[in-house]
Amino acid sequence: MKLLNKxxxxxxxxxxxxxxxxxxxxxGWVIITFYQSVTDNLGADPVKALIHFSGIxxxxxxxxxxxxxxxxxxxxxxxxxxxxxxxxxxxFVYAVIHLLTYISFELQFDWSLVVSEIIKRPYITxxxxxxxxxxxxxxxxxxxVRQRLGKRWQRLHNSIYLVVFLALLHFSWSRKTGLQExxxxxxxxxxxxxxRLQTLKxxxxxxx
Amino acid sequence: xxxxxxPSQRFKSSEITDEAVFSSRRSVLKSMGFxxxxxxxxxxxxxxxxxxDDDKPAFKARPLDFTRNNSLSTDETMTPYAKVxxxxxxxxxxxxxxxxxxxxxxxxxxxxxxxxxxxxxxPITLSYDDILxxxxxxxxxxxxxxxxxxxxxxxxxxxxxNKLIKLADPLGSAKYVAFKxxxxxxxxxxxxxxxxxxxxxxxxxxxxxxxxxxHPLSLMSVGVYGKTLPxxxxxxxxxxxxxKYGFKSIKSVVRITLTxxxxxxxxxxxxxxxxxxxxxxxxxxxxxxxxxxxxxRITKGGLFSQNRIDTERFNGYQxxxxxxxxMDLTRYY
Numbered sequence: 001m002k003l004l005n006k007x008x009x010x011x012x013x014x015x016x017x018x019x020x021x022x023x024x025x026x027x028g029w030v031i032i033t034f035y036q037s038v039t040d041n042l043g044a045d046p047v048k049a050l051i052h053f054s055g056i057x058x059x060x061x062x063x064x065x066x067x068x069x070x071x072x073x074x075x076x077x078x079x080x081x082x083x084x085x086x087x088x089x090x091x092f093v094y095a096v097i098h099l100l101t102y103i104s105f106e107l108q109f110d111w112s113l114v115v116s117e118i119i120k121r122p123y124i125t126x127x128x129x130x131x132x133x134x135x136x137x138x139x140x141x142x143x144x145v146r147q148r149l150g151k152r153w154q155r156l157h158n159s160i161y162l163v164v165f166l167a168l169l170h171f172s173w174s175r176k177t178g179l180q181e182x183x184x185x186x187x188x189x190x191x192x193x194x195x196r197l198q199t200l201k202x203x204x205x206x207x208x
Numbered sequence: 209x210x211x212x213x214x215p216s217q218r219f220k221s222s223e224i225t226d227e228a229v230f231s232s233r234r235s236v237l238k239s240m241g242f243x244x245x246x247x248x249x250x251x252x253x254x255x256x257x258x259x260x261d262d263d264k265p266a267f268k269a270r271p272l273d274f275t276r277n278n279s280l281s282t283d284e285t286m287t288p289y290a291k292v293x294x295x296x297x298x299x300x301x302x303x304x305x306x307x308x309x310x311x312x313x314x315x316x317x318x319x320x321x322x323x324x325x326x327x328x329x330x331p332i333t334l335s336y337d338d339i340l341x342x343x344x345x346x347x348x349x350x351x352x353x354x355x356x357x358x359x360x361x362x363x364x365x366x367x368x369x370n371k372l373i374k375l376a377d378p379l380g381s382a383k384y385v386a387f388k389x390x391x392x393x394x395x396x397x398x399x400x401x402x403x404x405x406x407x408x409x410x411x412x413x414x415x416x417x418x419x420x421x422x423h424p425l426s427l428m429s430v431g432v433y434g435k436t437l438p439x440x441x442x443x444x445x446x447x448x449x450x451x452k453y454g455f456k457s458i459k460s461v462v463r464i465t466l467t468x469x470x471x472x473x474x475x476x477x478x479x480x481x482x483x484x485x486x487x488x489x490x491x492x493x494x495x496x497x498x499x500x501x502x503x504x505r506i507t508k509g510g511l512f513s514q515n516r517i518d519t520e521r522f523n524g525y526q527x528x529x530x531x532x533x534x535m536d537l538t539r540y541y
Contacts, residue, residue, distance in 0.1 A: 040510035043306060044287075044295030045358060047504060047514050106504065108516040113499060121497055174497070176356070177303070177406040177478065 008077035015082050022083065026090050029057070030097065047105040054101055058094035059167055059185060061087055066164070066192050085141055088160075092138040095131050123173035130166035133159050158203060164189050267313050267443070269435035274345040274365050280425065281349035282524075285507045287360035289433045295506070296440045297354070298459055300389065300396035303406040308440035315395055315439035315460075322445060324372060326465035327382035332375060339445050340430055343367035347434070348427060353489045353523045355453035359503045364448050365431030370422040378418065378466045385421040386471035387414045387447055388463040408474060414458035415471030415485065416449065419531055425450055428461075451525040453487045484541040488532070489523035493541045 010018070033053050037046035065087040072080040107113050118124050137157055140146065146153050168189060172182035294309045301308040318336040325331040334342060345365045353359045373385065391399060391411035398405030420426065427448040430437060437443040442459025449456050455475050475483035482496055491501045503519045522528050532540075 034511070037511040040508070042510070044291035045305070045504075045506055045514075046511045048305075048358075050511070105511060105514060106516075108514075110502070110516065113502070117499060120494075120499075123497060177299075177408065179407070180403040 002074070002076060004075050004077065008075060008079050010079040010082070015079065018083065019086060022086065026061070030054075030094075047101070050101045051098060051106060054094050054098035055171070058091050058098055059171065061091045061094055062160075062164060062167065063185075063188060063192060065091060066160070070192075070195070089138055089141060092131075092134045095134055099128075099131060123170050126166050126173065127170035130163050130170060133163050133166070137163075154203065158200065161193060161200070164193065265313065267315070267438045269431075269438055271435050272340065272345055272365055272431045274347045274431070274434070277346040277348050281347070281363075282351060282361060283349075284351070284361045286349060287362060287506050288508045291506055291508075292360060292362055292432060293438050293440060297356075297454065298440055298442070299406045299408055300398040300410065300412070300460075301440065302398055302404050307404075309438075311397055312439035315443065317436075317439065317444040317460075320444050320462075322462055322464070324376040324464045324466075326386075326467050327379040328376040328466050329379065330375070330377045332372075336444055340436070343371055345430065350427075350448060350450040351523050352448075352450065352454055352457070353503060353519065355455055355483065355487070355495065355500075357495075357498055357500060357503050357519075358506055359517075359519075359523075360506050363433055364427060364429040365434070366427045366429035366448065368424055369426040369428050369447065370424065372428060372464070373418075373421060373466070376466070381468050382466040383418055383468045384466070384470055385416050385418055386463075386465045386467055387416075387458045387461050388412070388465075389458055390460045390462045408478060412458060412474045413471060414447065414456055415473050416456075417470075417531075418466070420449070420528075423528060423531065425525060425528065451489060451522040451528045453483075453489060455483065456487050486532075486537070486540045488528075488537060488541075489519060490521060490537055490541065491519040492521075493538055 033042065033050065036042040037050050040046065042049040065084060068080050068084040068087065072078050103109065103114050107117065118128055137160060140149060140153060140156060149156065168182065168186055171185065172179060175182065295305045296308040297305065298308040298312070301311040320336040320339065322334040322339060323331070324334075345367060347363055347365050349361060349363045351359060352362050369385075389410075389412040390396070393399040393410075396405075396410075398408075399410045416426065427450075428445055429442075429448045430445050432438075432441055437446065439460075442457075442461075445461055446459040447457050447461060470485060473485055475487075476485050489500075494500050500519055502516050505515050505517055507513065507515075
């Protein structure tokens with residue numbers, strides 16, 4: 001069943017406008033939230049609020065990014081693919097903000113504490129691994145790099161599913177108790193990933 | 209020549225909405241019950257408070273008479289009232305820090321009944337008025353160190369717990385004091401809904417060794433910043449034990465029981481490897497998931513006025529150290 005009669009196509013101008021809008025929305029959100037935190041309008045503990053905002057933001061963007069290709073295929077709306085890389089890079093940006101907020105405002109540049117927390121606390125180690133993977137994916141996102149990597153590019157970028165898993169583990173593990181919110185995220189992630197298992201399996205065997 | 213004003217639409221006076229009706233339009237809408245698609249949502253939406261008026265009446269805290277105890281007060285910068293009363297761990301009202309202030313405003317604190325029983329010669333029941341008037345109130349500015357590695361400085365009003373215990377006259381065999389929070393799922397959504405209450409087995413239970421409870425620093429608090437406690441801070445009466453992590457300072461207490469058994473306390477039962485019975489503030493014993501060596505002090509100001517400071521043993525209340533002579537505090541964390 002298709003939702004659209006005709007595949008959705010966008011003109012170059014429409015794509016540029018949509019991208020501008022997305023930049024404004026995603027970056028604007030960061031700017032407004034930081035402004036609120038500086039002026040003490042982000043609850044009693046602005047540091048924790050910022051850490052949660054950027055972490056959950058990265059997770060939301062990640063799930064949205066993963067929804068792009070099925071949406072492009074089944075709506076059908078191939079034009080949506082034009083926004084996927086951009087959203088994917090913003091996942092990385094939000095994750096970096098998440099880490100920098102933690103280092104600068106939570107641990108206040110106590111570098112020995114930063115290093116020991118990353119090593120000693122499993123949920124932070126897991127988060128760091130996810131961020132390193134995101135860094136590799138972001139670094140290999142330009143078209144030129146993609147062409148040069150050839151088949152290996154797809155293999156590398158399949159690790160986005162590992163990132164989803166690690167990010168959700170990091171999120172759930174950081175909780176004192178009360179897993180209801182992480183559970184909702186696990187559920188949505190499963191809904192997104194399960195239908196792709198077959199394709200993923202094929203890709204992995206083919207790439208061997 | 210003057211031109212006569214001619215309205216583009218003519219209203220009969222009967223068509224004009226009466227001011228009283230106009231100003232009650234929200235309640236009119238509400239009473240219609242969000243017909244249509246809204247009806248599908250209204251159950252969960254009402255539960256989530258999406259359509260609640262933002263100007264829900266806040267709990268009325270009333271001023272109390274007290275004398276200031278300077279010798280037991282710190283002179284560090286105090287955490288503003290707005291932050292003390294809007295950033296709370298009180299899972300009975302939800303697990304987010306801002307849930308309690310949102311969900312607890314119509315909590316009933318009067319009438320109240322606080323029972324002191326168990327291994328005592330003279331069991332007592334205090335009413336709401338007794339709680340506020342039986343003992344003269346002192347103001348004490350204490351540091352509060354949360355197990356989550358943040359801290360506040362709070363001016364509590366209250367009386368020493370030992371006064372209450374002495375009044376009940378404990379038996380020689382009593383070794384521990386167990387505390388219990390009100391169990392009232394009707395008023396406390398976290399007790400109704402395990403998802404909202406963080407999966408804790410309610411009622412919340414805390415405990416102290418009898419000698420800890422008798423220590424002059426252990427306070428039964430009935431107020432903060434010169435006024436009665438707001439519900440999110442544990443109205444009408446709560447425990448404050450400043451040298452222990454915040455979760456020991458149990459809120460909205462209804463029962464204090466003297467016993468010879470170490471009470472099975474809520475967080476200890478939930479995750480024994482993370483939260484011990486003693487829970488003394490100790491920079492040398494890390495929480496399995498984060499360091500306790502330092503803490504972020506929440507005072508006034510935004511992002512750039514958040515200071516990270518070293519955590520002190522017993523939260524700086526060294527006078528309690530003799531209570532733990534010959535005890536391995538790494539084992540009894």
